[in-house]
Amino acid sequence: MMRVRTARIKTALFVLILTLLQMFPIFPVKADDEELWSYYDYGDGVIAVTLTDKTVETAEVPEKIDGKTVTMIEVDCFNGCENLKSVKIPESVTVIEDYSFYHCKNLESITIPKNVKNIGFQAFCGCFKLEEVTIPASVNEIEAFAFEGCNSMKAFHVAKENQYYKDEDGVLFDIEGKTLIVYPSAKEGTSYTVPDGCTRVDDYAFMGCTHLESINIDNITELGEDAFYYCTSLKNIRVPDTITKFEGSVFGNCSSLESIQMPAKLESIGSGCFYSCFMLKEIEIPETVTAIFDNAFFNCASLKTIHLTKNVTEIGNYALGYCYTDGTEDGDPIRLPDFVVDAEDNTVAFAYCVTNEIKCTGGVTQGTVFIYIIVGVIALAIIATVALIIVQKRIQKRYELN
Incomplete structure (x- = not known):
């Protein structure tokens, strides 16, 4: 009996060892x-x-x-x-x-x-x-x-003999150094300056560089789609006036972004451009902007007000004044309770606010005031004319009675 029990124990141990080895x-x-x-x-x-x-x-x-x-x-x-x-x-x-x-x-x-x-x-x-x-x-x-x-x-290394690419301090560029292609996500340092001669930051170039707090891009003339997406430590950035479009989620999920100096000649703000920029409290939209696409400022929970001019002729779905119920992407879209749009009446921005039930501080435009003045003058002239006719008829009637 003892031998049988011992054999069973050995068999069980053998099976256990085989299982663990697998x-x-x-x-x-x-x-x-x-x-x-x-x-x-x-x-x-x-x-x-x-x-x-x-x-x-x-x-x-x-x-x-x-x-x-x-x-x-x-x-x-x-x-x-x-x-x-x-x-x-x-x-x-x-x-x-x-x-x-x-x-x-x-x-x-x-x-x-x-x-x-x-x-x-x-x-x-x-x-x-x-x-x-x-x-x-x-x-x-x-x-x-x-x-x-x-x-x-941490770094890309490109053979010196390569005729299409090169690296500068571990960053991947095209051979001429004009396009920054990829910045290594774990490269040491919290700040970076795009070197002289580089004029384009490529699509997704800094995507996921979660440790960078500041990036100097003063030299560039082209900014690729989603260029700084998920740079969660980026706090501020100045975009040069040479940039005319923000394509895609350029600053999407830059959750620490507090301020940005917008380019003076910016024409459009892409879909999800500032998506989930939780710390962004204020932003000045240039007068040259004509289009703000879907979700451009979605889930910017700290953004309380934004000024839009009559030049804005297109505003996409959930572009302004919306966030998630619980501040994360797991919630449902709701309107930001204290969000206000500063816009003139009879504009696309004003209509967006009316449609989405968002508070708007729209005032009367100069054009509207001018129209009101003209209408008022015409109305007064008509009233005066009618009154004069009535008076003349009454006077004439009195003379006829006498």
Whole structure:
């Protein structure tokens, strides 16, 4: 009986150990076997590989598979490999496709081979632990959002021989230095000045730079869409007069933004431009602004008043005077209780307030006053004329009676 019980205990312990080993492997799984890969032959020598086991911690992409040379990391190849920490890519690869390493949240390092020409859309998006990337001389295209959400990124390094890109102090620029493409989210320092010669801040360039408190962009003439989105520590900024449009959520979710000097020639304020700028208490809209698009100032809970001129001819849905019930994005849209629009009557801004039941301090315009004066003068003239006719008729009647 004791032997049976002992055997059962040993069996139970063995099963428990096997279970624990499966849950917490002592040695990382390594993807270096052709059986762990599938591929697609696109013709013309283009062979794209995809990893079939998404649980690996390290991976080595084969240089050849079924005797064919691998030239492409396929779309979604490592997408969702949350355990992946490192990967080795052969120098035969020339393209890293869209979403190739999407949300590989534990990927700590990667070497981009010297023959890679294209880094695809959101190729390394969500690689939270990736701190540095070296762009080889061969790369001629880095597509949008390639390094979005790389919250630990401290620096980009570009080979000096590259003819399309360069880095300045870890910041990624085009080769001429005219366009700032990506600012590393975790780069040290709380302030940054765009260098002389740079005239454009690209779309999403500073997106998610949560530690930057001030950014000097005095030299730029173009400001890309969502350029400063989710810069949660940004407190103030001056936008030069060369900028005429705010496209998209340029300052969306800049939750610490207290003040902004608007460009004097600004024409439009994009959708969600100041979305959830909780600390923004006042803002001066230039007279040149003609359009304020959907959600432009949505959830700006501290903004109590805004002045709009008659030049504003378009105001989008929830553009002004709305927030969430609980101050977060989980609530329902409601009107800000103390929000006031200062606008003239008979204007688009005044009509927006009437439609949305928002308080408006609209006064009588000079044009309206002029009309009232003209109407008043005409009315007085008519009254005087009628009175004169009546008096004349009465006098004439008296003479006839006499």
